[in-house]
Amino acid sequence: MPQLNLEISNRFEDGLADPESAATTLFRTLEVSGRFPIGDGDLSIVFVSDEEIARVHDDFMDDPTPTDVITFPADPEMESAGEIIVSVDHARQKAEELGEPFSRELSLYLVHGWLHLAGYDDRNETDRAAMRQAEQEALALLDAAAEPIDFKLTSV
Secondary structure (H helix, E strand, C coil): CCCEEEEEEECCCCCEECHHHHHHHHHHHHHHHCCCCCCCEEEEEEEECHHHHHHHHHHHHCCCCCCCEEEECCEHHHCEEEEEEEEHHHHHHHHHHHCCCHHHHHHHHHHHHHHHHCCCCCCCHHHHHHHHHHHHHHHHHHHHCCCCCCCEECCC
């Protein structure tokens, strides 16, 4: 089982309440399951706005539009297990649009990032189908966890 050191940064200034607890539970549940293993090292999780994720998207992928999640791969030489950047704005808007709980949508983005680190991809239809299946399996693991994962907004 990987030895992960979680580094969680909440740079979303519009009111994400204590994401560290929910994120830690989410990632520890995935780690302990052993179902989708990733490498050892520091796993950086950053919660941001649409504006900030759009800057990252532009800087690294030449696309200035906001997106839901960006994952940077592991770098064993730097003792990095990877980095997952998620847009809280995007999760809030999509959850409202779909009539889904905000916490579930944000959890999906974090799961998606983890799965990229575990080797899943979504660049073609076959890979996307495998990614969607793995997302559902991972969400089922989270649903069955002893501790609930509950991300909350302090403002809407």
